[in-house]
Amino acid sequence: MGSSPEPSSPPEMSGPGCCIRVTSEDGLDSLSVSSVEEEAEAHPATPRKKPPSAALPGRVLHRLSAVGSALTSFLSAERRLAKRVQEVTQEPASYVGGLVQNFVGHVLRGGAARHPTSTELLQEIRQMISSLRGYLCESSELQDAWEYGDLEETDLVVEAALYKCVLKPLRDCIYAQLLDFHSRDGSLQKLRDHQLSMGRQSLAELGVTAGVPDAPALERIQARLLQMHQAYSPKKKEAQLLKACKLIYEAMNHGVYGADDFLPVLTYVLVKCDIVSVQLDVEYMMELLEPSQLQGEGGYYLTTWFGALYHISNFQSAMVTRQISIEAQDSIHRWQRRRTIHHNQHIPQVDCDILYVSFQEPFANQKAIPVPAHMTAASVCVVCSKKYGVSNPEAYGLFLVTDSTSRLLAEDSRPQQTRSASLKSHSASCCFVYKLKGEEQEAPSEGDGLAPAQEPI
Amino acid sequence: MAGSGAGGGGRSFSFKVVLLGEGCVGKTSLVLRYCENKFNDKHITTLQASFLTKKLNIGGKRVNLAIWDTAGQERFHALGPIYYRDSNGAILVYDITDEDSFQKVKNWVKELRKMLGNEICLCIVGNKIDLEKERHVSVQEAETYAESVGAKHYHTSAKQNKGIEELFLDLCKRMIETAQVDERARGNGSSQSGTARRGVQIIDDEPQVQSSGGCCSSG
Numbered sequence: 288m289g290s291s292p293e294p295s296s297p298p299e300m301s302g303p304g305c306c307i308r309v310t311s312e313d314g315l316d317s318l319s320v321s322s323v324e325e326e327a328e329a330h331p332a333t334p335r336k337k338p339p340s341a342a343l344p345g346r347v348l349h350r351l352s353a354v355g356s357a358l359t360s361f362l363s364a365e366r367r368l369a370k371r372v373q374e375v376t377q378e379p380a381s382y383v384g385g386l387v388q389n390f391v392g393h394v395l396r397g398g399a400a401r402h403p404t405s406t407e408l409l410q411e412i413r414q415m416i417s418s419l420r421g422y423l424c425e426s427s428e429l430q431d432a433w434e435y436g437d438l439e440e441t442d443l444v445v446e447a448a449l450y451k452c453v454l455k456p457l458r459d460c461i462y463a464q465l466l467d468f469h470s471r472d473g474s475l476q477k478l479r480d481h482q483l484s485m486g487r488q489s490l491a492e493l494g495v496t497a498g499v500p501d502a503p504a505l506e507r508i509q510a511r512l513l514q515m516h517q518a519y520s521p522k523k524k525e526a527q528l529l530k531a532c533k534l535i536y537e538a539m540n541h542g543v544y545g546a547d548d549f550l551p552v553l554t555y556v557l558v559k560c561d562i563v564s565v566q567l568d569v570e571y572m573m574e575l576l577e578p579s580q581l582q583g584e585g586g587y588y589l590t591t592w593f594g595a596l597y598h599i600s601n602f603q604s605a606m607v608t609r610q611i612s613i614e615a616q617d618s619i620h621r622w623q624r625r626r627t628i629h630h631n632q633h634i635p636q637v638d639c640d641i642l643y644v645s646f647q648e649p650f651a652n653q654k655a656i657p658v659p660a661h662m663t664a665a666s667v668c669v670v671c672s673k674k675y676g677v678s679n680p681e682a683y684g685l686f687l688v689t690d691s692t693s694r695l696l697a698e699d700s701r702p703q704q705t706r707s708a709s710l711k712s713h714s715a716s717c718c719f720v721y722k723l724k725g726e727e728q729e730a731p732s733e734g735d736g737l738a739p740a741q742e743p744i
Numbered sequence: 745m746a747g748s749g750a751g752g753g754g755r756s757f758s759f760k761v762v763l764l765g766e767g768c769v770g771k772t773s774l775v776l777r778y779c780e781n782k783f784n785d786k787h788i789t790t791l792q793a794s795f796l797t798k799k800l801n802i803g804g805k806r807v808n809l810a811i812w813d814t815a816g817q818e819r820f821h822a823l824g825p826i827y828y829r830d831s832n833g834a835i836l837v838y839d840i841t842d843e844d845s846f847q848k849v850k851n852w853v854k855e856l857r858k859m860l861g862n863e864i865c866l867c868i869v870g871n872k873i874d875l876e877k878e879r880h881v882s883v884q885e886a887e888t889y890a891e892s893v894g895a896k897h898y899h900t901s902a903k904q905n906k907g908i909e910e911l912f913l914d915l916c917k918r919m920i921e922t923a924q925v926d927e928r929a930r931g932n933g934s935s936q937s938g939t940a941r942r943g944v945q946i947i948d949d950e951p952q953v954q955s956s957g958g959c960c961s962s963g
Contacts, residue, residue: 543792544792546813547816547817549792549794550820551817587794587812
């Protein structure tokens with residue numbers, strides 16, 4: 288199940304259907320102000336509501352794609368931006384490209400395994416995506432590809448494009464790690480055991496009061512879950528999760544239901560499914576979706592699935608003692624606090640930007656260093672000397688290295704200002720390097736001239 | 745989150761409200777009644793009451809309300825925190841004919857105050873006032889209790905559509921006030937909305953070196 292990194296699209300979502308899907312996904316986030324304005328024009332074109340007649344003939348799809356020319360031009364601008372992000376991140380000599388390739392390579396080469404918990408692994412990846420997005424949205428590299436200048440839209444498109452650059456190559460590796468973490472901590476075994484014992488319970492014992500899906504409906508739900516599992520984009524996973532929710536509601540006998548009714552039926556469904564994959568998928572989405580995306584409908588149902596899985600995991604103790612153990616309560620509270628803290632970082636981070644610094648040569652041994660706007664190059668050097676463990680810090684300096692130049696930053700200069708200035712000046716590649724002083728005259732072309740300087744250390 | 749709306753600079757707020765209460769107290773009907781004319785096409789789960797949204801305009805301020813329903817059964821009690829985290833408001837519903845459901849509300853209040861402090865606006869709602877004759881929770885007791893915990897009390901009937909608009913309107917006004925106070929308190933540093941929207945950033949794997957990094961060092 289985990290073999291294909293590329294999600295296989297269902298028939299009704301292939302071809303131009305994708306265009307519509309982009310907007311409808313946005314529309315799911317009911318808190319996004321922009322989605323409100325869009326819904327009026329986006330929804331008259333509702334090919335996804337048509338019965339999915341296996342594979343629609345190409346002609347029909349083409350006609351559908353012509354429905355809204357405004358939409359189309361918007362989408363082509365969007366595609367251009369996404370493509371530009373791809374290009375920038377594939378270019379190893381660019382700042383972003385260097386970061387992405389370093390990072391992906393680092394995780395693939397076993398960097399994922401050195402984290403003590405799966406959460407830390409996923410958070411490192413999430414933070415990487417956020418940093419890259421922040422950087423890209425600010426930089427001049429995307430401006431020619433995106434004339435709209437709407438920050439919210441840019442954010443969304445860049446975020447999605449980064450999933451492709453970062454998560455697509457890493458998906459299988461991440462899943463292997465998650466599986467490993469949770470096999471070792473015993474949580475998956477516990478989940479499977481409880482799945483078995485709950486599978487023997489009657490509907491009444493499970494607290495189900497509404498209808499439950501019959502066998503064909505369950506199959507349809509399972510098909511959604513398989514697609515959810517195969518996708519690498521957390522946003523696409525979320526869309527599949529919502530579709531599964533819809534199928535569950537449909538099976539509940541045409542009423543209007545609240546959480547009292549839904550949660551027991553969801554529990555019933557999860558007990559009948561590949562619960563381990565679902566557990567890993569939910570963790571993947573919870574940690575890798577942009578935290579602000581967790582406030583809308585998708586966030587609500589993701590929370591509900593998390594809750595149902597949690598309920599199943601702790602099923603025995605709940606039934607025996609009539610209440611969840613203190614330990615379990617603790618873990619859920621810790622989780623709550625963590626997510627909350629995660630979220631709050633949106634505000635204060637304004638003055639603690641990260642600066643990526645390489646050692647000796649551009650893009651080598653890169654470290655992420657929190658550098659507030661007012662921090663001087665001298666202070667950054669102090670941090671670098673500790674990070675790289677140099678014994679003679681006075682011999683080193685912080686350099687701004689671009690394609691053809693290498694400039695030592697004055698001790699009292701502010702690296703964040705330097706960074707902003709160089710971003711605006713359209714230089715294709717720039718990198719902060721912590722290295723031995725006295726080399727700036729050499730103006731190395733590819734960093735070759737720096738190689739001998741490494742030896743004396 | 746209020747953060748995304750209130751921090752954005754414009755006069756537009758996004759609030760999350762969590763709905764708590766025992767099964768059968770009518771929380772689903774209550775929220776459906778409130779949102780029924782505004783069913784939102786774009787929701788995949790249209791016509792379901794677990795998650796609903798509503799847009800309001802209060803004195804020129806646009807408010808996007810997301811209402812999160814929770815399962816009221818005892819067996820799901822432990823899941824509360826995952827739903828109410830980051831909430832701006834909580835609506836705690838009891839049935840005026842059912843004393844137990846009122847006790848349950850008291851438990852929730854205690855837990856919410858413990859977990860979220862005074863940041864969250866609490867509404868205690870006595871539903872089913874159409875069944876006044878069978879009332880088992882006295883108005884006096886309920887209102888006194890609400891006041892004692894810094895909550896506001898409302899009387900509603902989902903069946904007769906009474907008191908519901910007022911409840912939500914009042915709650916929104918309170919949440920706006922809270923968000924504005926919060927905004928002012930954060931005041932001086934938060935004008936750069938352009939950078940504030942960026943996500944969480946990388947903290948390197950050796951956090952001990954960065955103690956000078958201020959707000960980053962806790963990561």
